[in-house]
Amino acid sequence: MLKLIIADDERVIRETISRLIDWESIGVEVVGLCKNGIEAYNMILDESPDIVMTDIRMPGLTGLELVREISQSDQRIQFIILSGYEDFEYAREAMKYGIRHYLLKPCNEEKIKESILKAGEDCREARRRLAEKEQQSLMTKTIRQDIVYHLLMDGISLKHEKDDGLKKRLAELEEFYGQYADFYQHPCRLYYVYFLEQQYLEKLLGRLRQNEDKSQKQNIFYGVYVKNTLLLFCYEALDTGGLKAECGEASDSVTVEESAYSTLLELLEAVLVRIRRYDTIYAIHNFKPISILNNQNILPHIQNIYLQLEKSKGDDAGKLCAELRLMAEGATQADFLKMLGSSICIHLPTIVACSSVEVAELMKEINQSEDIEQLRIMTADIISRIENELCLTGQEYGVLVDKVMAYVEEHLSDKNLTLKKIAEQHLYMNVDYVSRQFRRITGIKFSQYLSDQRVKRAKELLMDAGTGKIQYVAEQVGCGNNPQYFSQIFKKSVGVTPGKWASQMQNK
Missing domain, CATH: 1.20.272 (Zinc Finger, Delta Prime; domain 3)
Known part of the structure; x- marks a missing residue:
């Protein structure tokens, strides 16, 4: 599912758009409606959306300012600009930041849907490019090689669940394993190699490994063997003829069939339903068969x-x-x-x-x-x-949140500070997972915590700097390029502007 945020200061417009389309049918989830640019900015920090549909004129931050601020820290978000005829020059300015999608008010369901679908294609293409880049990383390949093996072990341990229960538990497993593997964005292929006797299994795996080592693009990511049947999983389609030839070299009695699935999660559900009934199951781990059902009780x-x-x-x-x-x-x-x-x-x-x-x-x-x-x-x-x-004492929130908070404290003056940046560049973790854990453990969203820390630091600086250095204080708390945003978050928290608060403190 692609995540969408809609931002417009006119309530009727944002709510109408949110109800106008069957979002689920086109693979989109509306994660938030925002009434101004500040609210949209904070929600982007918390939700890390794929698409943001924003009005060009809004209080707090205009749509153009929102695009400029976010584009500095996250180039992958696709923006759709909403504007009237008189705002065309603003929209033209937004194009300088790589904005490709533009809607002129009033717009109908068909135009909105078309722009969302095009933006979605751009999102998926950006993800594919990123995935290809990550595939070049040895560490990424190593961890993805292992992830399906452990997910299968977890799934097999649910073997007494009914199908509905299995589907529910698989969704729970996906929430955890989703930080490592792509469960929803790419279609998958499943190849059944039938009538492969166990004595020929390692020979075939050896030949597949040789081909894998020679190939520049590692395709097969995992497999399972049960009762003379080998199941191979991969994202890209294999050369079925070549696979049959390799199987024939190992044993001349085998046959190969192919099935396609829209997602990895759908494939794993189908595989687990088929293999749970067997007494002995082998996961193909590093091109070696390892029994995983023998440990079913533990x-x-x-x-x-x-x-x-x-x-x-x-x-x-x-x-x-x-x-x-x-x-x-x-x-x-x-x-x-x-x-x-x-x-x-x-x-x-x-x-x-x-x-x-x-x-x-x-x-x-x-x-x-x-x-x-x-x-x-x-x-x-x-x-x-x-x-x-x-067992260490003094940790109020736990290691994950403590690391996020420590990074914020050290880099508060960074105008491009986001949870996405912390998660991906410092923790090397999935931003959605870190966001959920941060909110679950602290009880507040990351954007709120960041705003609170900026106001707290600003108060400390204002006590020394006074009213004459508001711009300096704004820069020190990461808002130097947007003093209006600094003033808004300060006033929202304290009740008065930074200048007035500093004057009150000096007069006490």
């Missing part, structure tokens, strides 16, 4: 520990870590330790705010090791890291 327990660790501190966290440590110490198989260690790694960002780069590096070390004692030590070290961080 998988739900491990998942429950992760859920509790997200909410625990002190002695409670220590007891949960002790359970994980006992599992690692008692393990007799390297495969189980790899599963446990990499599974803990994947959940680290929700527990101790570990970046995705760190996760990828840890998982790479684990997956490359075959020594059981070395794996045991690595897993124990990761558990100790969790224990040390969760």
Whole structure:
């Protein structure tokens, strides 16, 4: 789903647009309606929308000022400008910032829908370009290689759920794993390789790995093997003839069938429904078959520990870590330790705010090791890291939020400071996930917290600078290029303008 914000100071216009179209049918979710530019600016910080439809003239910040402010920090948001005939020169100015979509008031349903669809195409193209860039990153490839394996383990641990329950729980898993993998934006392919006896499985996987190593674009991202059937998942279509030829080299009895799915989540739901009934399931991990159903009794327990660790501190966290440590110490198989260690790694960002780069590096070390004692030590070290961080005193909000707050404090003068920038460039995490966690833990949106911190710092500076240096204070709190915005957020919080507040303080 693409996220849309509609900003217009005329209530009837913004509400009419929000009700005019069946947004869900075109893959769009309206996440907010804003009555002025300031409100739109703050909501963009909180929601990280894909598309913003904004009036060109609004109080607080005009649509043009809004475009200029946001374009400095996020080039991927697509803006649709709403304006009247007399505002055409403003709209022409907006085009300098790369705005391609323009609607002249009054506009009908067809024109609005057409502009949204075009903006949506631009969003998806921007995402595709970004995804291709990320694919070139070794760390990104490493972590995506592992993610489906762990999601399958989580899904298989739900094997007693009815189909409706499975769909609900898969949606819950997607909320967590969505920070690592694309569940909604790209269609997927599923290839069934039938009549492949287990004795030929590793031979075929070896040939597929050789082809993968030779290919500049790594396509197959995962697979599952159950009872003489291999299932291969990939985003891009494979050369079916070539795949059949490779299968024929491994065993001449195999056949290949292809299915298409609109999303990864839809594909995984179909796969899990089919494979849950088997007694033995192998996940193809790093082109090696690893049994994951043998651990079915312990998988739900491990998942429950992760859920509790997200909410625990002190002695409670220590007891949960002790359970994980006992599992690692008692393990007799390297495969189980790899599963446990990499599974803990994947959940680290929700527990101790570990970046995705760190996760990828840890998982790479684990997956490359075959020594059981070395794996045991690595897993124990990761558990100790969790224990040390969760048992520290003095953390009011937890590691993730503390890191966000510390970054804000250090970079408050940055006029382009956004949660998206903090999440992607500092924490290396998904901005939607960080936003949800920040609001859940603190009880306020990030934009509100940022405004509060700017006002707090401004008061400290105004006490020394007085009324004559309002512009200087605005610059120091990240609003130097927009003193009007600074004045608005200060007055909204304090009740008077910065200048008047400074005068009152000096006269006391």
